[in-house]
Amino acid sequence: MRTTISRKIQNPMEEKIATQTQRKPRQCPPLLIPNIPWLLFPHGNTLKDQTFCCFNNQSFRKSIPELRNREICGSWHGWLILVDNDDFFFLFNLVTFETIPLPQQNTHADYHIKYCVLSSPPTESTSKILLFLTGSHTILFCRPGDKQWTETNYEKDLEILWGFKDVRLYNVGVCSGKVYASGGRSELLLIEFGESNQLVLRPLGLKFVPQKIGNSICFRSFFIESCGELYGVHMAFRTERFEEIKGIEVLRLDSSRMVWEEEQSLKGRAFFLGDDCSTSCPAMPEAGIQEGSIYFTMSKDPRLYCFNLEDQSISDSLPCYNLSTPWASPIWVLPNTRLIDTQPEEKDRVNAEPKEKTHDRKVQEKEVNTWCGSGEAEQSLLLRLPLEVVELVYKHLNAIDYVHFRSSCKILRSAATPLKWRTRLIGSEMQTSTPWFAYFLIDGTTLNVIDPQYNDRYVLKTSEKFWDKQVCCCKDGFLIMSHDMDKGISALNPFTQAIYTIQEQEIASYSYLYLYGFSISCWSPDEDFVFVIILKTLVDEIKVLYLRDGEGWNSITVKDKPNFLPSYSSPIFFNEAFYCLSQQGGIAVIRFEGDNCVWELLTKLEKPCKSVQSCFLVECDGELLSVFVGKFAKWVKVFRLNFAAMAWVRVQDLGKYTLFVSKASSFSTIATAPGLENQIYFPRLSCATQNIVFFSLQTNKFHSLGCEDLEGFYGTKELTNVLRFHNVLRLPLVAAIQIQ
Template sequence: MTTAKKNRSLLPPARRPAPWLVIPNGADANRLNFFNVSDSENNSYIRTCEENLEKECVASMHGWLVMMDLWISEEVHCFLWNPDTREKIDLPSWDVEAPEDIGTCILLSPPTTPDCMVLFVVKKSFLTWQLGDKKWTKQNYELGRTHHGTEEYIAKAISCKDGIIYALTTQSVAVIIDRKSCGTLSVRSLDFGRPQFSATIRLEKKLVESRGDIYLVVILYVGHKAIQVGHVEVFKMDLYKKVWVKVESIGHQVFFVAECGSISLPATNLDLKGNCIYFSISADDLLYVFDLEDGNLSNYLPCPNLATPSFTPFWYLPNNWLVEIQKEDVNTVPKTELEMEMADNKFATVEEPVEESIGFRWINLPMDILRSIAMCLHSSADFVNFGRVCKSFASSIPQSPLTTQYPQLMFSNRTSLCSFCDPMHNVTYCFDMPDLLGARIRFSKDGWCLMSKGDYSMFFFNPFTKVTVTLPDLPPKHWANDGFSFTQVPTSPDCIVFGIAGFHKFFVQILYLHLGEDAWTQEYREK
């Protein structure tokens, strides 16, 4: 084992202790792009380092990184590296027959402690290194076979604060890796049911430790090729009931999730909104934010000048920053947290008596003031969330055209999940709109969408107010229309819906409907 240290920290300046999102890029992956989520100015920084040349991070824990060869051959080289202190600890090399078998890696504790251990799970075996070891210790483990006859092995692992190593198998079975006093490891399966996450053709599972509890974050992908993030579900391990409980809240915590390790921190000390999950994926360079409170999924580009190619992003938090944040959290954490958990299709809510306030209440604002506030909202997400506050806020949203708003791209993957791309702020918001399930947008104007569902059904839908205006079904013998439009918003008596189909060789079919009429008018005109 060799140790090297440089005095100059690699980290950029930061206004407050908060996790860095690090995106490696460049041909040799030695350019590190840093982005601090607590930076209100959204600055990003680039650092080039020789230590990271042709290396990738496979674990980021306790202020240290486990770095491994970017291009793995039969012999694997790796080392421990602290980007803050620039300390580097070379680890023994080891041989691997199939590089694709190298799975999860965790650092149980920093190398400044005597019980430091690096653990690699290589399909059906463990590889461990402890301080002073000249080589890696290999130990095989057995989990048996699935009901399909395939071998099962550990896919994800995380070390909890009390030293217990929790892991998840390829079939989402929860197991514990026990670390015996002699240094050997053993595996025992927990008699848990598998988490009941939503059906999808592709998903990613991440384990997170938060305040002594184990959470499972499931990222669901949608679309034809399943490359777009569609939704996020969170489950909590209940050791007493022996179940994974789907949770609707993580309290005032914020989860920072990545392939190389995840962090849970209190939002109050980071100047961030709590009950949110920040994550980045290898497929793109976006930073995603999922709000458990309203189910809103947004994303933005943290490093706009990122050069290609880029590699697996990870979160990094110096250990002294973590100690400082946790120390502040002792004095700022609320005495109680509202958690909504769903088990066996029932919600369990922890409630606390609340004294009725006789002071000012926002819901009592005059309607004209609420309407003025609504008209100042430029983001579609802010506009929709404004209407969700209460009935008074919802009724204040104007039904007239929103002339103060700029165009935004609205799209869906034929699910109830609708996305709004905000070109001014480079942010994409996602909302669950069940009314649009199976529907197709035919025309959009002044905040209203003309929708079709199936071969005959037509209706207006306002994504900001959630108001739906139904229309008569299309005629039984109508042609497949090339396009639809409307002259005025459906709240106007002068609204006319117009459709045209011109695939016939000699004729075009014209459909039009004055709002309020019981049936469409159908005409044919020669070309």
């Protein structure tokens, strides 16, 4: 948090505030349920109004006297830390209306508060308030009841610890009354109080850095207390604009061994991230708080985002749409006035898995066992089917259904001949009729696959873990993958488990650049290829890395970056060249002339639309199309590139074609069934039905399979590790697929 305090000299804070019984309804906060976080938006002239947003999509507009004309510096243990225009600080409890005055800060004339921490509830004797100032090595602290702030400077302490200056503390958090911070080169520190009321910085001998979502220099990091343990959360962004999230990683501090352990589950709880304060609470589905969810907001954005740790998806909502301007960044308020929730994890799991979910699973298992059973009744029914009928059935199955068909019982296994995975399905009846929508779960071995035509779902189990590999792009049924760009590039067929090494040479020297996109001309172990990576340097240059079959990595540097900011989607290989779309609708062409790589910017191309949230480039019927999505997904527009006029031409109808867009791969296909044409499929699922989300150019609306109408992307979730497979796939080995 960055708070600027103006130093007007007015009367000290001596205004009469009505007691709770004398307050008007508008001056009282809504009924705050303990241990359920609320999102508080200060807004209006002088921030006199407050809007409270809860997880059932309700919001309450209030004007609480204690919060008028004051800035909220932090929210800890059910208490707000406030400061007024005269630099007087005080604590305020939204539930009990208790107010505890704190000293005036008049030492630093114009200062910024980066972090403001309350170590424990003010009713405890060890409670302290700490202010961390931006742009200096100063920490101010006091206890409730102190008459003045105590100031300390930690610059020399850090120099003694690590031997260098010009570093500061950041990522401050509290756990069990202890204050933690990271500083220097991401070292974890414990801030303690020594003799004579002095702060002591004690290094803990480990770093607070991401472990598995590297290849990015844009992070937001947070400390969170959950069940008495310290957690760290790293949120990685694709670029320095901090808009597109690449992934989120959760770590837990093992205090006995003093190591960070990666967590793939929140153990029945949910996390709430904020620059002013981060907190956690037990999952409560009936209140809209889902297990394994990480809730957060973005800068200058009124939407609430939710990251699901299991499927790595991001959903968003608009809890406070009609905020009066100006409005300040929201803050989490957890109405827990006296107690800190440190109950065992097993108790927190009470509401994490409703009984209905368990019942549904039992019913599903019963149905599966009935179908896959080897009892005499099932065998006798199958024996009555003529073999030509069995053959008629399995010849019309797609690849995965065919494997499932054979594995269901011995009779079908003998009736349907085994298929060799090396056989290509081009032209066969069993090839997939539409592209498949697939994504890895956090365990790195579970691949969820959805057929958008029938909404059929499959679960594939891979023979090894791929959680540490990044999917660069998809081509010809293969996933082109890298391991943080420092262990080469490989191609994976998730159905056959076949892995081919494209290049073993490290490219780690480029790992601290902003990554915008990957693309490959084609992929087959027997064909030549060209692999391209689009990066941006720290000095506002574009760097193109390219790899040609049989050669090492090469690169070119482009100096005209201010005129071209690449989009987050992968370039398209079109007409023997790579076409890269900018966020403003510009096009750059990367082609190879002999041994040289040439970058050409189509300067005459004008921006087709404004207020763009995301954009994609797609080849369709020999044409180059662009898909633009407006802010908050209020609109979707499609354009065709007219090469002769060098202009984008609006496309109102795709005819018989369907577009599939994502950051990893975008392409088009001819609709294989009525009702699939003239649509654009996005890497999103409906939160209510878990069905794929698409935009219809006929209705000009978003829908999900099942005819559900959607208002933009509200009520949907985006999968950050989504893949798309083209309709030419190789058959998988039977042993490589395990269905849950």
